[in-house]
Amino acid sequence: MENLELQVLTEKISEELFGLPFVHKAVFNPRLKTTGGRYLLKSHNIEINKRYLEQLGYEEMVGIIKHELCHYHLHLAGRGYKHRDADFRMLLKKVGAPRFCGQLPEKTAARKSGKIIVYECTACRAAYNRKRNMDISRYVCGKCRGKLKKVKEIYSSS
Template sequence: MNANWPSAKFPVKPGDDRDLQRWVETISLRVFGKPFLHRAVFNSRLRTTGGRYFLSDHRIEISPRHLKELGPEVVEGIIRHELCHYHLHLEGKGYRHRDADFRQLLESVNGLRYTPSLPSASRGKGRPYRYVLRCRKCGREAYRKKRMDPARYRCGVCRGALTLHDC
C-alpha cells in the first residue's frame, strides 16, 4: 500500500478519483503484471452494479456506495473484475462475461463474478406492500404496492366504499 493513501486499511476515500486511479493502477500491476493506462473514476449514480468498463474510451467507473457500505475488500474484487474486461479487450481476447478467456482470467485473479447487494438497497424488501385498501362495509382488506384513489373503486364482495391506509 502507498503511504500517500488515507490509510492502509481503507485505501481510498469514496469520491476521491485520484486515490482510486492510483489504487486501480497498483492492483493492475500487482495482480495482472500489466499497467492500467486509462482513467478510473467514481460514479455515484451506479446503484445496481459495483463497476463498469467502457469499451469506447477504456475508462473504469466504480460505485462509491459499494466502497462505503461493503468495504475495500469487496471493491478490490470489483476492480479486478473490471480490469479483466480491460486487459482482455486491449489484447483482443474474449472480454465478455460469457467468454472462456474472461472466466478463466477472473478465476485466476480472484475477481468477483457478481457484485454483492448493498445493505441500503434492501430496505423495504421485507414488506412488499405499502398500502392496504379496507372495505367500510364488510372489513375485507386488499394490499397494494402503488397508491390509488379509493373513491373510484368498490369492494368486490359487497360493493361497499373503500378506504386507503398505509401499512
C-alpha cells in the same frame, strides 16, 4: 478515498495481478445505482460506485476493481470480455475476482421492509397485491376487465 487514490490503487492492482499497465482513468461515479462498477468500451475508463466502499468496505471495492480490470484487459487483448465468455470466467478465477458484487445493505433493507398495496376489482371483487403503485386509469381486472380501485396499503415491519 478520492479519485486520485482510486487511480493509483487500480494501476497497482493491474500491475500486480495482471502484469499489465492500466493506462486509462479510474473514477468514482456517484450516478451508479445498481452496479458496483463498469468498464466503458469506447473510452476504456473504469467507473466505480463509491457506496460499495462506504457500506461494504475496502475489500469489496478491490474485488469490483479486479472484476472491471478483467473486462478491460480482455477487451484490449481482443478476447472474450463479456460475462458469458469462457476467457472472462477463467480470468476471474485466476485473479480471484468476484463474478457479481455484493448487495448493498440499503437495497436489501428497502426490499425487506416494504409495503403491499391491495387493489380490488369493482365488478368481480378479485384482489391484486402489488409492491408498487399502479395507474388504475390505465389498467383493468385481468379476469373480467372491470375497473380497479385501491383498497389499502399494508406495511410490514420485518
